Amino acid sequence: MTEFELIERIFATLQPDTPNANTIEKGIGDDAAITRVPAGARLVSCIDTLVQGRHFAADWDSVEALAFAIGYKSIAVNVSDIAAMGATAHSVLLALALPQRLANTAWLEAFAKGLFHACQQFGVILIGGDTTRHDQLVISISAQGFISAPATPVYRSGAKAGDTLYVSGTLGDASYALQHPDTEVGQQLAHRLHTPTPRAALGNALGQLPTSAMIDISDGLYQDLKHICSASQVYLRIDVEHLPVSSALSEIAFAERLTHQLTGGDDYELAFTLAPSLSPPTTVTPVRAIGQVLSPEALAALPFVPETPQPILFYQGQPITAHHPAPFTTLPPLDGYQHFTGSS
Ligand SMILES: Nc1ncnc2c1ncn2[C@@H]1O[C@H](COP(=O)(O)OP(=O)(O)OP(=O)(O)O)[C@@H](O)[C@H]1O
Ligand SMILES: Cc1ncc(C[n+]2csc(CCOP(=O)(O)O)c2C)c(N)n1
Ligand SMILES: [Mg+2]
Structure with a gap:
């Protein structure tokens, strides 16, 4: 298959019809795509890259077996970033660095099926991309979405003293599945990691x-x-006993599963703050209050306040500290996933 046949046969052909198609003046097939933007809408843009061996397993057997999931997840992580702005995802561009051994119809069709399944589920359309050859699989997807009045964008910067802190769904599932793939609980939770x-x-x-x-x-x-x-x-207060847990992960010892919930990553849940007078929306996704934005008075009452604004963990109403680490025996490192550490 040549690069052009590949694009034509897989990405232009396998895409199902979607309601957004009528807003695309030019999709796949020219030098760039042209989208009709709704009058008065704000354009919201992001990009995420998934790298073999870093965002999914390095070994070829896994990459071959996970073709559908890799396609699905590369869309899902971008839809998540658009959702986190209070926006609705609309369309995506796909840059694919493809190893020779995956440039075959079977792998590409499975990948495209996963990708288009996520596109359909979240109402987005693939409007273009770029395909190159490389020795490892690297997928970059950029997404664009819209916010139209009366909706307004939601930034990281607006949390106010007294606001309630919420999180959606459940936490820690993907991290547990990644670290314990061969256990029963790990297998029950594998879908949370892969899709x-x-x-x-x-x-x-x-x-x-x-x-x-x-x-x-x-x-x-x-x-x-x-x-x-x-x-x-x-400063945010997090009451760790309120962190939402799936029934599968609740089988795991409390301190261990809390560590996954606090630091594991790959959750793609939304965390948000609302004034106490507001109730969170009722969608199919459950949300749980897990803490609050500390007021200056609440901070002043604490035995110790870190110098820089940060979350402070509480268990049964008491701050969790190195001296009083319950429910942990020793305080775990709280930094989550980092591509680069502080040392050079
Ligand atoms: N290479 C880069 N060039 C320009 N801006 C960047 C670059 N890398 C990251 N950013 C910007 O830095 C900010 C934080 O990026 P980051 O990737 O940490 O986002 P995130 O949503 O926290 O993480 P995720 O990658 O999991 O979506 C974003 O505004 C992003 O656009
Ligand atoms: C093989 C393998 N190793 C590690 C992980 C965990 N992981 C990778 S990237 C990331 C954070 C989000 O990435 P980014 O910040 O780039 O969006 C996490 C939690 C995984 N899923 N697969
Ligand atoms: Mg994000």
């Missing part, structure tokens, strides 16, 4: 409310909430 569900409808509903801050959880709850703390210049 995560971005909270598209919830993100959209939160864009209709005066949601004060929002982020999607990709690198671990604690680390991602740190971004809300520094952008909003607030």
